Amino acid sequence: MNETSENTTTTIPRSDRARLGLTLTALGFLIFTLGSKPEWLGLDRSPVIGFVQTSVFTIGLGLLCLGGYVSLSALWSGQEKSILADIGPRLMATGYVVAVFAGMADIFGMGTQPFPAVPFFGPWQAVGVQVGEAMIALGMLLLVPYHQLR
Numbered sequence: 001m002n003e004t005s006e007n008t009t010t011t012i013p014r015s016d017r018a019r020l021g022l023t024l025t026a027l028g029f030l031i032f033t034l035g036s037k038p039e040w041l042g043l044d045r046s047p048v049i050g051f052v053q054t055s056v057f058t059i060g061l062g063l064l065c066l067g068g069y070v071s072l073s074a075l076w077s078g079q080e081k082s083i084l085a086d087i088g089p090r091l092m093a094t095g096y097v098v099a100v101f102a103g104m105a106d107i108f109g110m111g112t113q114p115f116p117a118v119p120f121f122g123p124w125q126a127v128g129v130q131v132g133e134a135m136i137a138l139g140m141l142l143l144v145p146y147h148q149l150r
Contacts, residue, residue, distance in 0.1 A: 014077045021071030028063025035060055049121035054103045065096050065136055072143040079145070088142030095135025102128020 012020075035057025038044045069089055076085070105111035105128070106119035113120045 014074050017074035018071050021067045021069070021074060024063055024067030024070060026067070028060045028065075028067055030060070032057050032060025032064060051107060051119045054107075054119070054121050058100050058103050061099055061133070061136075062096060065092050068092070068136075068140050069143070072140060075145050075148070082147075084142045085145070088139040091139030091142065092136050093139075095132045095137075095139060097132070098135060099129045099132025102132060 034041060034043070035053050035055070038053065069092060072088075101108065101110075102125050103121065105125050106113045106121075111119070111125065112122050
């Protein structure tokens with residue numbers, strides 16, 4: 001390595017990270033809404049929630065998680081995170097995995113419909129997705145820098 005080379009790593013300013021996170025969150029919310037309630041936009045083609053709707057709202061939920069993480073991490077502005085703030089993103093990721101697995105249970109072969117049948121998003125899957133979403137929300141709450149609020 002050359003001794004005259006400098007560390008050229010650039011960091012994104014806090015306001016730009018927060019703006020990026022909020023943009024991802026808004027995009028994720030729109031995609032999540034499109035997948036969960038397509039009739040609001042006149043795009044409902046089926047009386048049941050099938051594979052396409054489930055995958056679209058799962059992708060939207062993933063973007064919501066990513067945007068929330070980026071936005072809330074920007075609030076720490078280079079300070080060392082607390083242990084709870086380190087647990088928050090892990091809880092968010094676990095909640096997302098729970099929501100994806102519960103939503104796609106029929107596709108993975110663990111749902112109420114056997115594989116040759118049309119995948120169906122049933123009430124048990126809805127409860128599983130809600131549990132995953134609650135875990136995601138708790139993880140986001142743990143990531144908030146409460147010490148700065150005082």
